[in-house]
Amino acid sequence: MKATSVSQFIHVHYRHFNAASLRDASKGYMSHLDRGGQMLVTLAGAMSTAELGLSLSEMIRRDKVHAICCTGANLEEDVFNLVAHNHYERIPHYRELSAHDEQSLLKRHLNRVTDxxxxxxxxxxxxxxxxxxEWALAERRGERRFPHEFLYRLLRQETLKAHYQIDPQDSWLYAAAEKDLPMFVPGWEDSTLGNIYAAHCMTKxxxxVHTVRTGVEYMMELAEWYGRVTATQSIGFFQVGGGIAGDFPICVVPMLSQDLRKENVALWGYFCQISDSTTSYGSYSGAVPNEKITWGKLGAETPKFIIESDATIVAPLMFAYVLEW
Structure with missing residues (x-):
């Protein structure tokens, strides 16, 4: 087969079903940016441990991503990978592990995320x-910061530089810190660092406990950002996975219009969700796009895409497409 670019390959071979959805969503992403729009990306699941930073970092540097909403796990696991990559252990036959095998991993202090x-x-x-x-310093100074701001400080001050085990250019959080990218991390408390913070507060x-700012404050920050940007630009919504990383930010629109009763609140200008969890009753992936119309999040004319596939396959392909455009 003749060598070709990723975008050309997608145009030639991705014609039907989820493949066609990937192609259409990629074109829609670019059309949204070409019209002067911005893009919010949400990260659920274990995308940082899946090393999505290899492609997402360049999307951030090239101004193809303008804000991120992620779980606390994705926030911290990008830094974990940055400083400990050589000590990670891959388990390619993880589906064959017994309970005793898992216990052995625990004894070795290895926390498994799929493979x-x-x-x-x-x-x-x-x-x-x-x-x-950083937490203790902020406490002594009477300062309060969001979870991501503490990690931004570690990266900007190069506190952990001696321990870097990958090129920091492959860390999406490093790229975000360089750009001072708007970041929203709902439910941070259920992450490893969130648990650790709670433990340090319990032991005094x-x-x-209020040194690290909360999810309600993140929603207020999101509302301010969304209102300011949409005064002049449309914001698209690119959702990787399901759960709180997507559910939290998409609600800002009805909150502004229905709860704050602001007039002429802009709807999300583009919507794409990648998930291998089929949308159904009680599904982890949440409502299909048209259902979101009834909640005042999307409009009837909003470009909407669902790609039911593995995000570790789909997201890097879409990012490669956008970066080649």
Whole structure:
């Protein structure tokens, strides 16, 4: 087969079913940007441990992504990978593991995420020691920051640089910190670092539980950002996976229009969701796009796409398409 670009390959071969949805959604993404729009990307699942930073970081640097809403796990796991990559252990035959095999991994302090084990000491505890100093410093100064702002500080100050085990250009959070990208991390408390923060507050090593700002404050920050940007530009919504990373930010529109009763609130200008969880009763992936119309999140004319496939396959392909455009 003649060598070709990713975008050309997609145009030639991706013609039907989820493949066609991928192609159409990629074209829609570019059309939205070409019209002067911005794009919010949401990250659920284990996309950072899946090393999505290899493609997402360049999307951020090239101004193809303008804000991110992610789980606390995705926020921290990009940094874990940055400082402990060489200590990660891949388990290609993870489907064959017995309960005793899993117990053996626990004894070795290896936390499994599908086919990849995150090493506790080199990743979690290494970052804990560094970020604790930032939490404690902020507490002494009477300062309060969002979870992502503490990690931005670690990266900008190069606190952990001696431990970098991948090129920081392949870290999406590093790229975001360089851009000071707007970031929203709902439910951060259920992440590893969120658990660690709670533990330090319980042991009184940290005495002010409010030093790290909360999800309600993130929603207020999101509302301010959304209103300011949509005064002049449309914002698209690119959702990777389901859950709170997507459910939280998409609600800002009805909150502004129905709860704050603001007039002429702009709807999301583009919507795409990648998920291998089929949308159904009680599905993890949430409502289909048209249902979101009834909640005042999307409009009848909003370009809408669902790609029912593995995000670790689809997202890098779409990002490659956009970057080649």
């Amino acid at each position: 990849t084990c995150i090493p506790e000491e080199e990743a979690m505890r290494r970052v804990e020691r560094a970020v604790f100093e 090593k940290l005495r002010n």
